[in-house]
Amino acid sequence: METRTRYFLLKVIIASAFALAIVATPEDALAQSEREPPLIEPDVEPQPVEQALVDSENFEVAAVAGWLNIEDFGSSFMYGGRLTYNISESFFVEAGLGFAEAEDTSFERLAGDVQLLPDDDRDYRWYNLNLGYRLLPGEAFFPGGYVFNTNFYLTAGAGATDFAGDNRFTINYGAGYQMLFTDSLSAHINVRQHLFDSDILGEDKTFVNTEVSAAISVFF
Amino acid sequence: MGLRSLARQGLLVVCCLLWSLPLRAGVLDWLWSSGEGPAEVVVTAPYVEWRTGPAIGYPVFHASEKGEWLTLLKQKTRWIKVRDSRDREGWVLQDDLSTGTLTADGQVAIGPRPDRDDFTDRGGEVVAMMGDFEGAAAISAAASWQFTHNLALEVQASQVLGSRSEIRLANLSIQHQPFPGWRLTPYLTMGGGYAWISPKATLAQTERRQNPTAHIGLGLRYYVADRYFLRAEVRDYKVFTDRTTNEEVTEWKLGLGIFF
Structure with a gap:
């Protein structure tokens, strides 16, 4: 009885296999001729990529303070801020703001009761958009086994300076050194040269103002 | 004396901030972990x-x-x-x-x-550009939304710093790029906005002007690597003045952009 059932089942399977083969062959043959079968079946199904698994920290915001030497107007305390976006490991773009107040010129100090500029016009404000390049990434080693990553970088860009009642196109270039205390917190030292043309002192001339500043920055 | 009290106040603020930092464990974790x-x-x-x-x-x-x-x-x-x-x-x-x-x-x-395909499929971009606005230096920042492969909507703010006047421009424009898949891809732009013109005059008291503007332009984008590209643009502005003639200004700019 059992063998008969088995024999019957076998016949059904063979018949259906034939039927399937007849129906399926033309399509299969077509498919076979169109593309090669894969040599190795992949172990895993390709899955959609999930980018958000890791937090990326490419933005950096910095508070800046230092000295600004304003040509003919002495050296003043300056402060400001910078927002940086790291577009690659070498290049970054940066938007900066700065404020300072011009001192007296030597003429004003020597002549006594003379004022070249009203107090409001002594406010020195600027903004700039810069491109930076990390020239020398490195590491600084300290006693006690502390190692901090460092960067020596160059920046250049342009912006505007509002000074003495005039707003002038300003280019700037400079260099900086960054030390990363953690991956999210770092300190910078910057020296930058700000250049603009102005006729504040009568004739048109190029002002070359030097900024020496330090900054603390946070990545986010 | 005033400076000294200011410095003392500043020191106090810094101390307070430093003191409150450990209390805000979230901030500390973010900085140090x-x-x-x-x-x-x-x-x-x-x-x-x-x-x-x-x-x-x-x-x-x-x-x-x-x-x-x-x-x-x-x-x-x-x-x-x-x-x-x-x-x-x-x-x-x-x-x-x-x-x-x-x-x-x-x-x-x-x-x-990110590669060129991501550049083609970008959702938007942020660009900083510099150039020349009829002989004066121009600085611009722009942000755009690429709502199809071909069309984008862009807001642009510019500052033009000339020796005789300072102009601030705000523009809204629509851009069309016929070949979004190319590495060096051209585009056309047109739109309108406002120009705020403040002449620099040491002798005469001059008034600020505010005029509507319209522009057409032609530009190029070149995909460099990762998320950034170069962009160059020439625009022809028409400034609609109250006077008998309107002003026409040609502007060209070169810049660096980041896409998202």
Whole structure:
């Protein structure tokens, strides 16, 4: 009885296999001729990529303070801020703001009761958009086994300076050194040269103002 | 005396901030922790190299073998910070993780670096440009929304710093790029906005003017690498004045953009 059932089942399977083969062959043959079968079946199904698994920290915001030497107007305390976006490991773009107040010129100090500029016009404000390049990434080693990553970088860009009642196109270039205390917190030292043309002192001339500043920055 | 009291106040504020920092554990964690993420991957490539910092200039100091598990901590540009089972930490190239590791459920944890296809499929961009506005220096910042492969809507703010006047411009424009798939791809732009003109005059008292503007323009984008591209643009502005004639100004600019 059992063998008969088995024999019957076998016949059904063979018949259906034939039927399937007849129906399926033309399509299969077509498919076979169109593309090669894969040599190795992949172990895993390709899955959609999930980018958000890791937090990326490419933005950096910095508070800046230092000295600004304003040509003919002495050296003043300056402060400001910078927002940086790291577009690659070498290049970054940066938007900066700065404020300072011009001192007296030597003429004003020597002549006594003379004022070249009203107090409001002594406010020195600027903004700039810069491109930076990390020239020398490195590491600084300290006693006690502390190692901090460092960067020596160059920046250049342009912006505007509002000074003495005039707003002038300003280019700037400079260099900086960054030390990363953690991956999210770092300190910078910057020296930058700000250049603009102005006729504040009568004739048109190029002002070359030097900024020496330090900054603390946070990545986010 | 005033300066001294100001300095004292400043010191007090800084002290208060420093004092309150430990109370705000969230801030402190963010600053000092290495930002542990939940993502863990297994190395499927023969090995992946570790560097001490997120740049090619840092030395390779370790390598993870096939079968080792790595925790992904954070990403900086094309580098990902990882930690292994022995609590060592280092930076691995995104492409190495993308092709050489899988998550526990067989997923690719990190996609490949952005490339030209991502540039073609961009959703928007931010651009800084500089150039010449009828002989005066011009600085612009723009943001745009690419709502189809061909069309984008852009807002642009410009500052023109001439020796005789300062002009601020705000514009809204629509852009069309006929060949979005090209590496060097041209586009057409047109739109309108406002110009605020303040003449610089030391002798006469001059008034500020505010005029509507319209413009047409032609530009080029060139995809460089990662997320950035170069952009050049020429625009012809028409400034609608109250006087008998309108003003026409040609502007050209060159800039750097980042797409998202």
